[in-house]
Amino acid sequence: MRASLALALLFTGCLNTSARLDDLDAAAPLGEASWDCQSDEAFFRDTAWPKVVAVCAGCHQAGGQSGNTRFVLLPEDSAIADNLARVRDAAKLKDGATPLLLAKATNIITHGGGERVKKGSASYAILKHLLTRFDHPPTCAVGDPWPKTPIVKPVALADFDSEQTLAYLNKIAPLLVERFVGPSEMQKVIEKKGLAIPDVLKSFTEDPRLENAARRMIERLLTASGTRDGIDFSLPGNLAVHLVREKRPWSEILTAARCYDADDRAIDCDSGAPFTAGVLTTRAYLAGRASRFNLTRASTLMNAFACFTYPLPDDVQPRIDKTRLIPMFQATTPEEQSDDRATSGFGNGFGCYQCHGQFSLHAQLFVKFDRAGRWQAKANGLQDPEGELGNSTERLMTSHLNDPSAAAAEVSQVFGKPVQHLGDAAKVVASAPSFVPCAARKILNATTGTDAATTIDPALLAAIATAARARAADPTFADLVIATFSDPVVVASVLQGNQK
Numbered sequence: 257m258r259a260s261l262a263l264a265l266l267f268t269g270c271l272n273t274s275a276r277l278d279d280l281d282a283a284a285p286l287g288e289a290s291w292d293c294q295s296d297e298a299f300f301r302d303t304a305w306p307k308v309v310a311v312c313a314g315c316h317q318a319g320g321q322s323g324n325t326r327f328v329l330l331p332e333d334s335a336i337a338d339n340l341a342r343v344r345d346a347a348k349l350k351d352g353a354t355p356l357l358l359a360k361a362t363n364i365i366t367h368g369g370g371e372r373v374k375k376g377s378a379s380y381a382i383l384k385h386l387l388t389r390f391d392h393p394p395t396c397a398v399g400d401p402w403p404k405t406p407i408v409k410p411v412a413l414a415d416f417d418s419e420q421t422l423a424y425l426n427k428i429a430p431l432l433v434e435r436f437v438g439p440s441e442m443q444k445v446i447e448k449k450g451l452a453i454p455d456v457l458k459s460f461t462e463d464p465r466l467e468n469a470a471r472r473m474i475e476r477l478l479t480a481s482g483t484r485d486g487i488d489f490s491l492p493g494n495l496a497v498h499l500v501r502e503k504r505p506w507s508e509i510l511t512a513a514r515c516y517d518a519d520d521r522a523i524d525c526d527s528g529a530p531f532t533a534g535v536l537t538t539r540a541y542l543a544g545r546a547s548r549f550n551l552t553r554a555s556t557l558m559n560a561f562a563c564f565t566y567p568l569p570d571d572v573q574p575r576i577d578k579t580r581l582i583p584m585f586q587a588t589t590p591e592e593q594s595d596d597r598a599t600s601g602f603g604n605g606f607g608c609y610q611c612h613g614q615f616s617l618h619a620q621l622f623v624k625f626d627r628a629g630r631w632q633a634k635a636n637g638l639q640d641p642e643g644e645l646g647n648s649t650e651r652l653m654t655s656h657l658n659d660p661s662a663a664a665a666e667v668s669q670v671f672g673k674p675v676q677h678l679g680d681a682a683k684v685v686a687s688a689p690s691f692v693p694c695a696a697r698k699i700l701n702a703t704t705g706t707d708a709a710t711t712i713d714p715a716l717l718a719a720i721a722t723a724a725r726a727r728a729a730d731p732t733f734a735d736l737v738i739a740t741f742s743d744p745v746v747v748a749s750v751l752q753g754n755q756k
């Protein structure tokens with residue numbers, strides 16, 4: 257009895273208006289925290305259009321009562337993208353600093369259509385959020401920085417009371433599934449307190465909206481979304497969604513043989529390479545990360561999927577034989593630096609081999625992909641004599657390797673294992689000991705608003721990885737989410753961030 261009373265109080269405190277309490281329904285997105293985690297398109301389609309804007313279209317359409325104003329919509333529910341663009345344009349209409357959409361809708365400025373939206377109502381919040389996000393794209397994160405102060409150990413799930421448990425779950429639920437804790441989940445919290453966390457997380461992972469969290473994470477990691485220059489930058493996100501939906505191992509983000517279109521239909525990945533490597537063989541990855549000597553493609557592979565920066569630990573990535581590199585990258589001392597361009601451009605002009613002795617091996621995997629992300633059999637990896645340092649001819653990039661036949665070949669070595677091409681290399685990275693802890697780290701980064709520079713205790717990541725692998729040898733995204741967010745140190749950390 258006492259527990260449920262405390263929870264009732266907590267809940268009122270949590271969702272500060274009673275209107276929101278009426279909406280308490282696991283199926284319905286509730287508060288602004290969840291909206292922040294949606295794309296403009298998703299928020300408009302799922303919330304703004306059905307709840308507010310469709311009403312406006314009754315008059316604001318061609319031939320309608322206000323068809324002659326500057327705010328004209330298409331009445332069809334299917335015209336989402338078009339109507340979003342129209343609202344985005346109309347959002348620029350202002351009276352002083354007040355957006356006309358809001359002022360007219362509320363009749364604060366006399367509106368031919370009268371008061372359509374009450375100030376302070378749920379519809380008002382939706383419209384306001386929509387207008388605000390056009391100028392200030394929301395960020396999706398727990399919000400507080402990963403706590404700097406260490407967690408007091410030992411800590412176990414049983415240590416958290418129902419109030420803390422609910423606060424924790426309501427903090428992460430919007431980020432994972434765009435809603436708050438639902439009634440049946442709440443019941444579990446009342447019954448089992450902190451020990452309910454794995455169960456409730458399991459129920460989160462059964463919510464189809466988890467797909468969106470996976471998409472956001474991959475899109476953020478690879479800065480790839482939308483369409484640009486005729487390239488579909490949503491393919492990496494689509495693959496992430498597919499893996500979550502079909503409960504495939506998360507490692508397939510690097511090893512999947514197919515890509516998926518917006519409707520989750522299998523398509524060929526679009527680079528045209530005679531092998532596949534999940535997101536790595538999408539033009540979104542390859543064109544988005546194109547740079548001199550293929551260094552950004554290589555460093556992203558290491559940063560995003562192995563959580564390594566250069567130089568990697570020696571025992572993880574043995575270096576290439578120095579004499580195989582073009583002279584610029586061979587230098588370990590000033591005397592060894594024979595290329596003036598290195599002395600003038602990069603650090604102190606030596607020590608290049610320290611990092612580029614490893615980089616060279618990873619960059620080589622990308623030697624046949626041009627700047628537009630297309631695989632070119634004829635690529636030779638040679639420096640374009642007329643081009644910028646690091647660029648080859650035909651919009652390709654220069655190899656680190658000295659020998660012309662080696663420079664043209666994709667054969668390389670990753671983490672000490674010989675590979676024929678990027679497809680093999682992706683399998684090595686996806687099955688390396690670094691993959692699962694790195695995925696856990698990226699999930700934490702994505703949901704706590706931290707980044708690769710944030711220190712997260714390696715022991716914590718190792719513990720999460722062990723828990724994830726106990727769920728499945730090759731864990732799914734859901735396994736990773738459950739393992740990550742049922743770690744008591746993560747719970748304590750998020751709660752600690754909460755108190756500040």
Ligand code: HEC
Nearest residue numbers: 311312315322325326327356357360361366367368369372
């Ligand atoms: C019952 C019909 C009707 C509905 C429904 C309606 N409006 Fe209007 N609206 C009008 C009329 C008529 C005008 C033109 C007169 C005026 O400017 O107030 C107008 C004008 C406007 C204008 C000014 C456009 C301009 O060119 O200056 C805005 C902005 C606007 N409405 C927003 C909205 C929003 C947002 C909604 C939905 C929440 C909405 N309206 C719903 C009838 C309607």
Ligand code: HEC
Nearest residue numbers: 547548551552555566567584598602605606607608610611
């Ligand atoms: C501590 C590791 C490290 C050392 C030492 C190092 N580099 Fe790099 N180098 C990097 C990283 C990391 C990048 C950026 C890769 C990326 O684009 O993500 C880079 C990029 C470059 C680039 C491409 C720059 C561009 O604009 O695209 C060149 C050329 C380069 N390094 C040459 C050198 C030379 C020459 C030396 C020795 C003088 C050297 N580097 C020493 C790590 C290193």
